Amino acid sequence: MMVPVHIWAYAFRIWLAAIVALYVAFWLQLGGASSAAVTVAILAQPTRGAALAKAVYRFAATFIGAAMSIVIAGLFPGERVGLLAAFILWVCVCVFVASYFRGFRAYAAVLSGYTVGIITVVNIDTPQKVFTAMTDRVAAITIGILCVTLINDLFGSPPVWLGLERRIAQAWHDVRDYARDVLGGAKDDAERAGMLFAAIAGLRDEVDIVAYDMADGRHRAGGARSAMLALVEIVQQARLLSLFDRGDPLAVTVRDQCLAALDGNRSEALAILVRMHDDELSRSDATIAAIAQIQRALRCVESMIQIEDGLLSVREGSGPARNVRLPRRREFFFALQNAIRVGIAVSVGALFLVFAGWPASALALMITANVCALCTTMRDPSKVVVAAMASFTLAAVSAYIVHFYFLTGSQDFIRLAIGIAPMMMLGCVLSVNPKIAGIGAPMNNIFLFLLAPSNPQSFNALSFFSQCMFVAFALGVVFLAFRLVWPVSELDKQRAVVRATKETLAASVTGKKYSLPALSIALASRIADYVVAATDKHRSHPEMLRGLLATSDLSLVSAAAYDHLEQSSDDPAFRSKLGPLQRALRSGNSRRLYAGARSVLRRMQEGKAGLHEAQLAALADLWSAGLLLDRERRRIRHFDGRGFIKGEGGR
Incomplete structure (x- = not known):
């Protein structure tokens, strides 16, 4: 298989940045100069924005961890038990916080935790060296960050937005095909909708880092x-x-305009739908069903326009028409579970090392805490550890050959640069392949850590094999911890999605205030999590997925209805009708929803209340909620934790 030229260029940039970082660190005579090269390996990203984003978070997290190192060392001078307990507690807190984030933010949170181990725990017997270790580490990381940034800028590292634009355009193509099929009369495919949500949610990591591009x-x-x-x-x-x-002539016309908009005639379709909306409101026999259809189509076409605007902003860097904030994860149970698991793993590792009496066991404990914390930021920690074991095997063998065969001839820096080139380039090439990225990404980090370039270079075989043993011990502890200590299965993740969907439904139908854009993204991300968690053993059940989609739709229209009702609640005439409508929604009674919506519309048509857009939008949402309850009542009932849906027909 031929490796593209731009991949080789990426590998060359990372190798060159590592060499420059090592040279500067040697010239400044920093202790632990190899940390500069390790930083380059950690920041190895094929795009400029990704490398810069990770560098920013690494720099900030290092300062937080360094400050906490001084605090813990000052609070427990010479007290091993107290210092270790404080370190483990701090790592648990950082892992808990990291569980609420994703991507580089999660990495920064755990880095803040294990930086204390690198600075303080390693120097547990020599607390007077903590400050020096802190300044050396901060300086080395700063050098690594600067070298990566300068080399990427000098050699023209590609920006993130090019790939992101392609992925959004591909997602838009798939969504367009899906919408065209659904509006054209095809049976709704729940699995296809779930896969679309998964593809859209998969854009999140690149969206988060493109701001640094x-x-x-x-x-x-x-x-x-x-x-x-x-x-x-x-x-x-x-x-x-x-x-x-589908047999209603108006429905046919509305769908035709949406299909025309999907084909590119968005401005014309929007103008026709607006005219249809105005004409319907001007009729004395206007129906809420017709208004609801037209309003729903208007929102659909407006969303198509927003996609084109968003793609233009990504492509040209112009300001978008709207500013949207994406919600963060809020899974307290899994965050607590991760923190407890890491706390147990590091504590057991510490006890084993204390009783084993190994020399330099503080280093082994630091490595264990590092690997444990980092694995919690991954979707499947067990698989990540297995991949890391393969990386460790390759890296250890390569580091041994370079260290004790290639570098023993002289202390020449050019020789060092040539010696690390093959392994670093191989790691970079492997890291860009999604199927084996779990092996390639950590390979360079482990290789440089075991090689530990220094000036002058040390050739202590006992030290080298001790570090290999410590890394193997850490990987073994982490593997057992994530397999045996409160493991999270894919089925657990699916159950968490179902539980969260039930909670959202209960909150939305009772009037909890939501940001509608944030709720839309959150519901779609939840469906995506359910689909991604499906494995061969625990596949997503079609009926369960249909129920999740229907319940999410009901949660969204209920929250939208309350939001629009709140905007129109200043009208006394309209407010008098809110109580029955809200009770009908809370009880899941579709017949009362229809009747209440018709009554409000008649009152508005009689002239006793003006025609307000917020009121019409609320009625359209309530009508959609009624339709959902009629069509999907059997499925939605399984997600009704409060029992608000009584039976067929909403009696």
């Missing part, structure tokens, strides 16, 4: 967030439009 990166990031939301909205609106009667 260029000076106009924040505009590109804003456009990408807007496009993500628009993609989710189109899938949701297409599903809701499919609930309306």
